[in-house]
Amino acid sequence: xxxxxxxxxxxxxxxxxxxxxxxxxxxxxxxxxxxxxxxxxxxxxxxxxxxxxxxxxxxxxxxxxxxxxxxxxxxxxxxxxxxxxxxxxxxxxxxxxxxxxxxxxxxxxxxxxxxxxxxxxxxxxxxxxxxxxxxxxxxxxxxxxxxxxxxxxxxxxxxxxxxxxxxxxxxxxxxxxxxxxxxxxxxxxxxxxxxxxxxxxxxxxxxxxxxxxxxxxxxxx
Numbered sequence: 001x002x003x004x005x006x007x008x009x010x011x012x013x014x015x016x017x018x019x020x021x022x023x024x025x026x027x028x029x030x031x032x033x034x035x036x037x038x039x040x041x042x043x044x045x046x047x048x049x050x051x052x053x054x055x056x057x058x059x060x061x062x063x064x065x066x067x068x069x070x071x072x073x074x075x076x077x078x079x080x081x082x083x084x085x086x087x088x089x090x091x092x093x094x095x096x097x098x099x100x101x102x103x104x105x106x107x108x109x110x111x112x113x114x115x116x117x118x119x120x121x122x123x124x125x126x127x128x129x130x131x132x133x134x135x136x137x138x139x140x141x142x143x144x145x146x147x148x149x150x151x152x153x154x155x156x157x158x159x160x161x162x163x164x165x166x167x168x169x170x171x172x173x174x175x176x177x178x179x180x181x182x183x184x185x186x187x188x189x190x191x192x193x194x195x196x197x198x199x200x201x202x203x204x205x206x207x208x209x210x211x212x213x214x215x216x217x218x219x220x221x
Contacts, residue, residue, distance in 0.1 A: 018065060018074070018075050019044045020078070026172075031179055038179065042076075071099030072099060072100075073099050074194065082105040086131065087123065089131050090127040090129050104190065105158075108139075127158075130157070136190070137161070137162050137163070145170060
């Protein structure tokens with residue numbers, strides 16, 4: 001009984017949001033950096049070697065950061081950081097929804113197509129295992145690093161809900177999104193789900209996902 005109470009107590013804890021940047025790290029104008037500065041629940045996962053990433057190093061650093069955090073944890077990854085999350089889940093599987101309770105995966109690159117790039121090659125091919133937590137893949141129709149169809153395929157591999165937000169480039173600072181309020185609405189929806197009652201292994205209902213899409217103002221799904 002004591003263990004069950006402890007688990008329930010943990011579910012009432014506000015989630016820690018770990019931002020996971022991609023190649024080159026996220027600069028001052030990136031929405032990840034802005035969220036870290038303006039929200040009280042965000043912390044960056046320092047994966048190191050930002051300009052010359054190594055898959056195994058990034059996966060190890062991410063695993064260490066997650067292990068050191070008090071659950072529940074929500075991952076907010078951008079670009080190659082999404083592949084770090086997917087590979088971490090493949091190498092270090094967890095019980096569904098714990099300690100990572102959800103993930104927002106934004107603009108994952110098509111590493112299979114970009115495998116000729118030395119900075120990306122170690123992350124190819126993209127893992128195809130379902131992620132052990134509820135997740136949302138957000139993609140753009142004019143992302144130079146992934147066709148929208150390929151982004152949709154990755155979402156299907158990972159068991160993620162897929163959101164197409166139209167022409168937003170790589171959904172980064174160059175996209176002119178500022179603090180990206182649409183993405184923040186998606187994150188807040190995930191946080192509300194984690195805080196909510198019920199089994200921690202439950203996924204969002206279709207109605208809850210529809211509400212998230214409406215709040216985020218997404219153009220297509």
